[in-house]
Amino acid sequence: MISKNQIKHIQSLHSKKNREEDGLFIVEGIKLVTEFIQHQKFEIAEVFATSEYIEHYKTLLINNHIPYSEISTDELKKISLLITPNQVLAVVKSSGQSLDSDLLKSATSLYLDDIRDPGNLGTIIRIADWFGIKQVICSPTCTELYNPKTLQASMGAVLRVNVVSEAFEELLPKLSGIPIYGAVLEGEPIYTSQLTKGMIVIGNEANGISKDVLKHITHHITIPAANSNGSESLNAANACAIICSEFHRQLTY
Amino acid sequence: MISKNQIKHIQSLHSKKNREEDGLFIVEGIKLVTEFIQHQKFEIAEVFATSEYIEHYKTLLINNHIPYSEISTDELKKISLLITPNQVLAVVKSSGQSLDSDLLKSATSLYLDDIRDPGNLGTIIRIADWFGIKQVICSPTCTELYNPKTLQASMGAVLRVNVVSEAFEELLPKLSGIPIYGAVLEGEPIYTSQLTKGMIVIGNEANGISKDVLKHITHHITIPAANSNGSESLNAANACAIICSEFHRQLTY
Numbered sequence: 101m102i103s104k105n106q107i108k109h110i111q112s113l114h115s116k117k118n119r120e121e122d123g124l125f126i127v128e129g130i131k132l133v134t135e136f137i138q139h140q141k142f143e144i145a146e147v148f149a150t151s152e153y154i155e156h157y158k159t160l161l162i163n164n165h166i167p168y169s170e171i172s173t174d175e176l177k178k179i180s181l182l183i184t185p186n187q188v189l190a191v192v193k194s195s196g197q198s199l200d201s202d203l204l205k206s207a208t209s210l211y212l213d214d215i216r217d218p219g220n221l222g223t224i225i226r227i228a229d230w231f232g233i234k235q236v237i238c239s240p241t242c243t244e245l246y247n248p249k250t251l252q253a254s255m256g257a258v259l260r261v262n263v264v265s266e267a268f269e270e271l272l273p274k275l276s277g278i279p280i281y282g283a284v285l286e287g288e289p290i291y292t293s294q295l296t297k298g299m300i301v302i303g304n305e306a307n308g309i310s311k312d313v314l315k316h317i318t319h320h321i322t323i324p325a326a327n328s329n330g331s332e333s334l335n336a337a338n339a340c341a342i343i344c345s346e347f348h349r350q351l352t353y
Numbered sequence: 354m355i356s357k358n359q360i361k362h363i364q365s366l367h368s369k370k371n372r373e374e375d376g377l378f379i380v381e382g383i384k385l386v387t388e389f390i391q392h393q394k395f396e397i398a399e400v401f402a403t404s405e406y407i408e409h410y411k412t413l414l415i416n417n418h419i420p421y422s423e424i425s426t427d428e429l430k431k432i433s434l435l436i437t438p439n440q441v442l443a444v445v446k447s448s449g450q451s452l453d454s455d456l457l458k459s460a461t462s463l464y465l466d467d468i469r470d471p472g473n474l475g476t477i478i479r480i481a482d483w484f485g486i487k488q489v490i491c492s493p494t495c496t497e498l499y500n501p502k503t504l505q506a507s508m509g510a511v512l513r514v515n516v517v518s519e520a521f522e523e524l525l526p527k528l529s530g531i532p533i534y535g536a537v538l539e540g541e542p543i544y545t546s547q548l549t550k551g552m553i554v555i556g557n558e559a560n561g562i563s564k565d566v567l568k569h570i571t572h573h574i575t576i577p578a579a580n581s582n583g584s585e586s587l588n589a590a591n592a593c594a595i596i597c598s599e600f601h602r603q604l605t606y
Contacts, residue, residue, distance in 0.1 A: 219472075223588050230587055232579025255586070291606040326485025326601060333508070334483055335476050338594035341587065345595040346602075348579060353544040 102148060102171045102179070110148075110179040110191060116244050125194050125246035129186040132256055137164050139259040142192045149188040150176060181248050194246050199264045200235055201274050208297050208347055209235040211268065211280075213313050214304040215242045215336060222253025223337040224302065229257035231344040236263045237271065239313075268313045275299060280318045282309050283339055287320035290343060295321075295350045300343055305336045355401060355424045355432070363401075363432040363444060369497050378447050378499035382439040385509055390417050392512040395445045402441040403429060434501050447499050452517045453488055454527050461550050461600055462488040464521065464533075466566050467557040468495045468589060475506025476590040477555065482510035484597040489516045490524065492566075521566045528552060533571045535562050536592055540573035543596060548574075548603045553596055558589045 110126065112118040119125050124145060127136050130153060136142060137160055147161060147168040154161070154170055161168050176185045203209060210228055215221050221243050228236050243250065245263050279298035283290075285308075301317060303309035309317065323334065323342050334342070363379065365371040372378050377398060380389050383406060389395060390413055400414060400421040407414070407423055414421050429438045456462060463481055468474050474496050481489050496503065498516050532551030536543075538561075554570060556562035562570065576587065576595050587595070 223591060227587065227591060230576075230578050253588075289606070291602040323483075323598065324601070324605075325483050326605070334480065334594065335506075335590075337588075338476060338480060338591060341591035341594045342598040345576065345598065348577070349544040349599075352577075352579075353542070 102175050127190045133188045133190045135256045141259050145191040147190045153187040197264050203235045211301045212238045218243045218247040218249035219253045220337045222250040224340050225254040226257040227341045228261050231348045238265045282317035284320045287322035289324045290321045290346045295347050302340045355428050380443045386441045386443045388509045394512050398444040400443045406440040450517050456488045464554045465491045471496045471500040471502035472506045473590045475503040477593050478507040479510040480594045481514050484601045491518045535570035537573045540575035542577045543574045543599045548600050555593045
């Protein structure tokens with residue numbers, strides 16, 4: 101059962117403005133919701149699920165003290181953002197993740213400078229997770245972490261990667277002595293650069309790294325194209341995947 | 354000017370069925386349409402453009418003998434698939450690209466086994482273009498090349514890469530002696546594999562490489578994750594980007 105007011109409230113969380121005001125966001129689908137419950141990184145306000153989900157996951161819900169309501173498939177459709185809702189929707193508290201300054205020094209991290217596409221942001225967090233990068237710092241102009249498309253594209257990686265928002269200038273005093281890598285058109289080929297632990301800056305989809313950040317890049321790197329046959333660029337997430345892979349190769353293999 | 358019948362016809366090309374029946378597809382936006390005209394890979398049936406576009410590109414249109422009509426912004430909105438139409442739309446003939454068997458032997462190519470997402474297909478063609486891979490072969494179950502989302506994501510790379518559709522079994526007799534690389538969960542790490550020219554198979558987003566293709570893979574490769582912390586997979590296009598980058602590095606650097 102779900103009341104009309106509850107339906108209205110959850111529908112209001114389909115918009116960014118309300119998500120930010122209420123400090124809540126939505127997670128959907130059997131796999132992702134179950135991971136959110138198991139992982140306990142975020143506090144779950146309430147789960148709305150069909151009898152089918154509850155039958156399978158009742159013990160998990162009870163053991164983790166998750167408030168839940170059984171709803172019909174039709175009710176789920178009303179509150180879902182998916183074309184094909186999948187048994188369960190969770191309302192989750194977006195309790196702030198905070199910057200881990202020690203991680204900046206001890207490990208490689210990513211700084212995302214104005215990534216605007218939610219699919220790209222989610223995919224980049226998934227790439228970070230794959231390559232063991234534990235912290236992703238987003239510029240305040242990046243798209244929203246709690247956008248359902250970001251969460252869906254991250255495939256649960258948000259549960260394992262610390263994703264925080266901070267202006268580069270605020271970050272700068274904490275980066276003393278840390279190499280800052282930035283992919284630019286005319287840099288040293290990543291394959292022959294001596295890559296070390298540091299911070300990797302990924303720029304905006306259309307405009308690359310912004311001027312204000314560019315001046316602080318200490319290592320200018322490039323993904324070399326095969327030839328100048330007209331190909332102009334790689335998608336930001338693909339560029340990030342290639343760069344993270346090359347860091348992983350050089351530091352581990 | 355554009356007639357009601359022309360508007361109806363172009364709108365009909367918004368659907369895959371009609372694109373296939375008519376052998377026509379739509380390209381939109383200043384940059385992409387202009388590239389299509391300049392590149393002459395595909396025959397352009399007609400260009401519909403606002404006065405602004407025609408003013409800038411009249412010589413190009415005339416020199417290339419492109420039939421064109423001036424239309425209003427409102428008319429463009431009616432025939433466009435974009436939320437923000439951008440001055441011009443071209444109706445283009447999807448004259449068949451055909452398999453280049455020699456390229457299979459002389460260069461590295463990609464085989465896409467059931468890539469379903471148009472964004473992924475377009476992005477993968479863009480990656481191929483970047484790394485100088487001149488031929489991409491799609492399984493017949495792949496999403497459509499002429500889907501507007503595929504074309505948009507490819508960013509004009511379809512003009513420089515030969516993209517054909519062929520069942521793997523049909524292809525097989527032409528692959529004799531050619532290494533066939535496939536990314537699987539338990540393969541040799543790409544970083545330490547001795548990669549050579551050959552064919553790289555990229556599998557479906559959810560299910561990976563299909564059984565029927567898997568049995569013909571001669572080299573099983575893996576993108577190693579940093580640790581087994583729960584990250585399960587990479588997006589198909591990101592995996593493709595990393596694999597193509599590593600081939601490029603080993604074969605060129």
